[in-house]
Every structure is written in C-alpha cells, then in structure tokens.
Amino acid sequence: MVVVYGIPNCDTVKKARVWLDQHGVAYAFHDYKKAGIDKARLEGWVAEHGWQTILNRAGTTFRALPDADKADLDPARAVALMLAQPSMIKRPVLDLGDRTLVGFKTELYAAALT
Numbered sequence: 001m002v003v004v005y006g007i008p009n010c011d012t013v014k015k016a017r018v019w020l021d022q023h024g025v026a027y028a029f030h031d032y033k034k035a036g037i038d039k040a041r042l043e044g045w046v047a048e049h050g051w052q053t054i055l056n057r058a059g060t061t062f063r064a065l066p067d068a069d070k071a072d073l074d075p076a077r078a079v080a081l082m083l084a085q086p087s088m089i090k091r092p093v094l095d096l097g098d099r100t101l102v103g104f105k106t107e108l109y110a111a112a113l114t
Contacts, residue, residue: 002025003095004020004030005093006091013092016094020109054090054093055082056089059088
C-alpha cells in the first residue's frame with residue numbers, strides 16, 4: 001500500500017491527498033509530527049534523494065535555526081536536524097514500496113500511479 005508521509009495541515013500534503021482520493025489510490029497517512037519518523041527510514045530517503053532534497057530549507061522551522069545549526073550541513077547533520085524537528089522534512093514523501101517521491105507534482109504522481 002502507498003504511504004503518504006507528511007503533516008495534515010500542510011497545503012502541499014492536502015493537494016497530494018486530494019489527488020490520490022480523486023484518482024482512487026488507496027493510501028495510509030503517516031503524520032510525522034505526531035508519530036515521528038524513524039532514523040533508518042529517513043536515512044533511506046536521504047540515500048535515495050540526497051539530504052538537499054529531503055531537508056526543507058525554505059520552511060520557517062529551518063530558517064529559525066541558529067546560523068551555527070545551518071552551517072556545514074552534511075547527510076548526518078541534516079538527518080539529526082530532521083529527526084529532532086520532523087517539520088523540516090520536505091513533504092509529502094510518497095512511499096511506493098520500491099521507491100519514494102518527494103513533494104507533489106501531478107505529472108509525477110500520474111506517471112507513478114496511473
């Protein structure tokens with residue numbers, strides 16, 4: 001089954017869930033603000049896409065960090081930041097089982113799911 005990882009009040013997650021519903025795609029929703037995210041899964045996403053894609057540096061949570069926390073990022077430091085504050089994970093992450101999609105683009109969802 002497809003799993004959508006994200007935060008329910010995120011506009012992009014809402015758009016992705018509406019698209020999935022409209023296209024009859026069954027999915028489970030994982031709220032990583034409430035349920036957290038395990039380190040191994042997060043490291044897998046970073047290995048698949050790169051920490052630069054998974055870490056949401058445009059969000060208010062990241063921008064509010066002290067400059068020292070934002071400097072000299074590498075995969076391990078980025079994962080540690082995202083584990084401490086899951087709202088820094090780009091969303092949604094769509095787990096298709098054999099791969100993941102990060103963010104929401106209708107054309108990517110259509111290609112993967114229809």
